[in-house]
Amino acid sequence: MAxxxxxxxxxxxxxxxxxxxxxxxxxxxxxRWLQLPLYLGLIAAQAVYVFHFWVELVHLMEAAFGNQxxxxxxxxxxxxxxxxxxxxxxETIIMLVVLALIDVVMxxxxxxxxxxxxxxxxxxxxxxxxxxxxxxxxxxxxxxVLKVKLGTAIIGISSIHLLKTFxxxxxxxxxxxxxxxxxxxxxxxxxxxxxxxxxxxxxxxxEQH
Numbered sequence: 001m002a003x004x005x006x007x008x009x010x011x012x013x014x015x016x017x018x019x020x021x022x023x024x025x026x027x028x029x030x031x032r033w034l035q036l037p038l039y040l041g042l043i044a045a046q047a048v049y050v051f052h053f054w055v056e057l058v059h060l061m062e063a064a065f066g067n068q069x070x071x072x073x074x075x076x077x078x079x080x081x082x083x084x085x086x087x088x089x090x091e092t093i094i095m096l097v098v099l100a101l102i103d104v105v106m107x108x109x110x111x112x113x114x115x116x117x118x119x120x121x122x123x124x125x126x127x128x129x130x131x132x133x134x135x136x137x138x139x140x141x142x143x144x145v146l147k148v149k150l151g152t153a154i155i156g157i158s159s160i161h162l163l164k165t166f167x168x169x170x171x172x173x174x175x176x177x178x179x180x181x182x183x184x185x186x187x188x189x190x191x192x193x194x195x196x197x198x199x200x201x202x203x204x205x206x207e208q209h
Contacts, residue, residue: 032123039115039123046111053104060097063089078164079171096164103160110153117146144198151191158184 062070071089078096116135120126121143128134162184165172
């Protein structure tokens with residue numbers, strides 16, 4: 001004779017249903033969507049950077065083929081004080097223009113990091129787990145990781161600016177060189193402090209559990 005199972009044994013292990021949120025908590029939680037226009041604005045800013053990149057690249061190609069007007073625009077954009085002495089492209093001008101293009105690319109990467117990582121962290125999930133083009137860093141991104149990555153990206157951008165200034169140092173005042181160096185060192189120390197603080201916090205959290 002089979003034993004009858006008790007009702008407690010027959011009942012499936014169903015998770016407890018969460019109580020519905022009140023009006024005020026729902027309103028506060030929905031306020032995260034107010035950040036959406038900010039990220040859309042950053043996408044528009046990135047489109048401006050893409051346009052600026054191609055304008056500078058076209059000027060560089062035209063100057064390489066002897067277009068004097070394009071050369072004057074390039075010389076003015078990289079900060080030469082006396083453009084009348086420049087008769088054609090040289091290695092310094094090409095290097096400064098290429099560094100300016102790299103600077104645009106790095107700022108664009110920073111924008112992508114803020115747009116994608118910020119939206120994923122603070123607004124809503126993008127559900128890119130099975131997408132072949134999902135960024136590697138997005139799978140473990142959070143507010144702390146995002147701050148460290150942003151600090152690293154800012155150091156890279158500052159390094160490009162500082163390198164451009166040193167290459168073109170003859171056209172800058174000594175105070176400008178000194179202040180740019182000090183600002184770069186300040187960025188470096190700030191990023192190191194953020195990374196160290198994040199490391200301390202990540203080690204202290206497991207010990208609390």
